[in-house]
Amino acid sequence: MNYYELLQLWCGRQAEKVLLVEDQREYSYGKMLEQVDALRAGLADEAAHGLRGSILVLADTLNGQLAAFLALQALQLRPVLLHHGLAEGEIKAILCENRLNGQLVIRQRSPAQSDLDWTWLESGLEEQGRAQEDILGVLSSGSTGVPKVMYRTYESWAGFFPVQNEIFQITGGTRLFLHGSLSFTGNLNALLGVLYAGGSIITSSRWHCRWWAQLMADWQVDAIYLVPTKLQLLAAKVKQPLMQVRSLFTGSQLLSDRNIGDLQRLLPQAKIILYYGASELNYITYTVCGEKRRDSCNLGRPFPGIGLRVDDGIIYVDTPYHVSGLKPPYTVRDTGWLNEAGELMFEGRRENWINKGGVKLNTLRLENKLRAVPGIRAAVVMPMADALRGSTVAAFVVKEGDVSAAKVRQAVRQVLQPVEIPRRLLFLPRLPLNDRGKVDRSVLAKLVDE
Template identity: 55%
Template sequence: MRERIGNLEKRNVDGEKRGLGNYAALLFWQARRQPQREALVIDDESLTYEMLWQRVASMALAASSLGVHGDVLVEADDFLEQAIAFLALQAVGVRPILLHHGMRPEELQAILQENHLQGIWRCRSGGVQLFDASGLPEQPHEETDILGVLSSGSTGTPKVMYRTYESWAGFFPVQDEIFGIDGETVLFLQGSLSFTGNTNSWLSVLYEGGTVVTSRLMRCHVWEELLRCHAVDVLYLVPTKLQLLGRAMTAPYDGLRMLFTGSQLLTPAMLRRLQQLFPAGAILLYYGASELNYITYAICEDPDRDSSNLGRPFPGIRVSVGDDGLIYVDTPYHVSGARIPFTVKDTGHLNEKGELIFGGRRAAWINKGGVKLSTVRLELLLKALPGVADAVVLPVKDRLRGDAAAAFLVAEKGEGEQAIRRTVRQSLKPVEVPDSLIFLPQIPLNDRGKVDRNALRRLLASAGA
């Protein structure tokens, strides 16, 4: 009976939170309920829910006095300023769109013009905010959108995709139970909030009333100190950052009960290392997309599991594979205007257990002399070779010579390039051997923690490959 009453109370509270309308209202709700609870810890700065709301309210007043309206880009290099602006603009009925870091002025203008946005909200040091209006007319919204997110922009100007409050908040009760997030959670993440994986994770903790810990610094020893100092029990990092953390940590941390990650695959070597470092924590790999939220997940216990296995669908989500080999997703939780079932042009298949086996993005497949090669599979093969610490494979399109593969490799410390080249030729099938092998001290990452493929393409062009 006590359990039934507890479940009923939780459903009532969830219903109240889901009816709030935007995330500024959710923060205000939490600030009234638990004002002294830590909401955000950023390096040596800590803000309670009440303190965070005061900062948000102050910026909301500034935005209102400047007449900010409509759909607005947010330019802020600092995590805290991103978070405050994201909430403050919603508080005054503006739809914020967080910019990726390091964008050029011409890129900003292209985003404004192509997406018909009303301006840029710029956060400057010292708490100064500026609004540069674009003069473009405000666009009508057919749905109750409260925010926008940017596509990666890897193949052109980033597009704005809009979201309703319900499209994320409605799924929090489901995902939070699977990820182990509740009101007592202390979650660590790192990177820009323009990455929807970070934004969703932060907002899911805000929804439950827990604490998010982060760092402005790309220094793994600082991350480790924060984990231990603040008794972090849930960790969210993309695999590229997990790999960096795994190399830097010298002693296990047994306070973690859940590590969830996605956007890239986990190799057997990385899984073993994570299991050593976090012996008490479950390791969960998810598959998701900015357009669709979370799609499938797998608890990774066996390090020798198929790295391409992305597990079974989340409750309430339906996954199918079409005759074209593309993955289609039927979900009520998606960006506005998405036609369901939706595909992001990823390929794969479902095994006999109903688990999704990932084949990679359709555009990333290579047709080499009539043989179709998955860059995802090639990357996994290269990462498994002795002496290789990391690997990324890009397709190279050539109208005269056909498709080719370029591989960027990071060698383990003390390993020679020539020895690795021999290993690649001896271990892979002739058709799988990349046409170009380029060695780097490290793989470049963007501000979302993902591989910066544009930077790799520039390196490839400068090398004349």
């Protein structure tokens, strides 16, 4: 089974139902299948002359990403969706390091629903053999080097969709809003979960929160999946409550009590679910926000069927829903501990801790402290080299309103312990984000070195 076959299955039952809305473009299940089959037919000739194995896909729209993803699976090939904004040298490095067959470039030629141009660029590389069960690849973040392709079977995600869809309240009637590239595994997983249920996806190619809210209202969106940085922007820009939304799910490491309060005001009827997961391991734990205050590091209990333990501060996960080649229990080197209720208290990646002259500082907790400071809307903390102490604290903050930098600095000194006070506190108009909506720490690292 693959996702092309799943689309075929739904087309036999609800061909006229909307599958995808991308701004002004609408694609029913039937129209999407027509578009995918047209692309598949065009690629079939290439497949007969060497198009094989794992294919890197670069598309300028989410519709193009999805169409290529499904068309390649129809040809029994493995799509790997590429992050946007990478330089030619970076793309070449991904091809070479992962021994990929080549790159498929997809462009939306016009607003017509099935009008996709494509270009095939063969790499000339011989790919290492993959298990027949692997049907897709996903890219790692590449934060510490060339992004690595991790492969998945159909069951490694689809086998868990009944569990996650029930918790996230995804059904055949769902209209889910998401934003950003499908190269972000959270977006791809959420979209495929909705496809599995027979629901609809609403999205936009624009970075405009008020436009997103308009789309949500026009299409009666009842579920939202957005990364925390985008949720913070949405809550700051949109003042009219979105009463029709019944479910919001998101990764929680960047959401403070104040952020959650803002979301509860924006989405008064919504069940707000914060989860912890990893690209390698899928969903791990979750918690539902209620009226009582929560520790921002509390990421809840494991999803049903998922095992969790902490050894020497390192989180280990036992799950059958992992990328190919892993042997559970497995760790991505995240740190934390379990409280008396069996809930995971998350403390971030081990490499993100700062050892300041023998004092270990948790960057995640420092970020949460800074976000609670009046006058700070967003904050990121990173280690910074220090000749005397080995490393020290650098912090990047976005001010709220017209509060002065001097007032914020004073408030920071009152909230943080002396050893926690940043050596460098830089004020930015906004945090730099990548195409997945996550903070681009490589940009911030360059600012530290200036």
